[in-house]
Amino acid sequence: MSVQIAPARRSVNGPSALYAGNARSVMLRGWRATASTNWLVMVSGFFEPIFYLLSMGIGLGALVGNVEGPGGTEIPYAAFIAPALLAVAAMNGAVYDSTWNVFFKIKFSKIYEGMLATSLGPFDIALGEISLALIRGAMYAFGFMVVMQVLGLNLSWWALLAFPAVLLIASGFASFGMAVTSYMKTFQHMDWINFILMPMFMFSATFFPLSVYPPDVQFVIQALPLWHGVELVRGLTTGAVEMGMLWHVLYFAVMSLVGIVFTTRRLRALFLD
């Protein structure tokens, strides 16, 4: 009997070998599962930011009128909050897949345990799951960008770059979200994620500029990831591009990297003792 074996990387082997180069099989599993069970949740996550845009951007925007955009020019209120909601769409998509879904798989359905009994390693799982979350974030973002275009809220050609920027944002949240989730033990812990996400969504210069806060509060908000996402995307869709935006890119690159390293380590500790 001959068995075709997935090429396993020889560098770190043993029960704790990290990577079999087969993350796509993990993604394939995710697609099939989503197709058969989760699609309704996916659809609702897609519409949430669009409803915000319509109610606050168009509805509230009629009362607010024009506001000062990132470059100092006057822009419609809807064009001010749309890029922020775009960043939020990417965040929501990525976070949904990488937190609750992952928590359930670790704690209850034992999916990863089954995967790790095959030739897969923890890095295959981390990479596969994070990529899935990233793709979901990207889908949300793409749909949202189309809506923005239709409503005339993309003010510059730089807006094209908002799409890769949003991918990076999704990757940061997906990776970091999965890492944090892998340390969670109970449902109560998981509620902390919502407890942090909700105010971050409201206060990260999403609906009004950072300058309304006193300096101490500004500092806290600038430390949180969503603010970096909002600033990056807003700069691109309004065309107020500057070199300083590279710091935001760096922030998410580091967040992605730290997330995937911790996720891999944690999965190994959990399932391959």
Next chain:
Amino acid sequence: MPEPVIEARNLVKKYKDFAAVDDISFDVAPGESFGLLGPNGAGKSTTMRMVGAVSSRTAGSLSILGLDPDEYGPEIRSQLGVVPQADNLDEELRARENLLVYGRYFGLPRRLVAQRADELMAFAQLDDKVKAKVDDLSGGMKRRLTIARALINDPRILLLDEPTTGLDPQARHVLWDRLFRLKEQGTTLVLTTHYMDEAEQLCDRIVVVDEGRIMAEGSPSQLIRQYSSREVLEVRFGSQNNEVVARELEGIGDRNEVLPDRILIYASNGEEALGAVTERGHTPITSLVRRSSLEDVFLRLTGRSLIE
């Protein structure tokens, strides 16, 4: 003699100070059906995890298919089929999809996996459940699906951790039949169980494990011959009286054993022993003569019954 497919020498697994597996040695020959028998917490599952190359050993040596799991984890796992104690089927996927997706985890080509999935659904007698949701399957069907899934990579060794725990008698027999077929086809089976009848049905050779150590080793019949008598007489005098009566029955049969609810008398002829009991003026509430089983072996070896 052919090279053993599993070779464990002085295997130890410690969690902090607690030794879950404490100096275990055994070999498994290709095509053999090997059982680890013992109560809950004996170290069976820990041993299985080490053999399955998902848990590293604290001490000793271990060779699976000629490879050391400390260095060749993924290579070894790619040639094993694992049926874990608790079903971990993918409930977000349909029955056959479980096999398809699992096969891809091994990096096997799609077409090969699809073909094997069809064969294995038939083997598991789940032909008509191809599109069923996992949740809608009965306990026995889930187990058979898990076994089918474990066979998707055409493994050289199939590891089964308590394959029939929690199943009703009929479902157990269907499962045993399937496993027996695999055995006939030459698949090496390694299974843990705390059911004596299961070990007797399926295993060529058994090690009895208790508190992380091997207490005895041999074929089921050898073990019964060595550690028990041909027959066992079970008599009940009511839980209050068993202790007292047992003392007065000493000398009948080879030896006796007092359990909370009954007295076991080990004798080559159970009916004769029962005659001797009534001769001494004791009439049991109920009596039963049966063949000796591995349960008796375990009781003899550890002084405890297997299922408490």
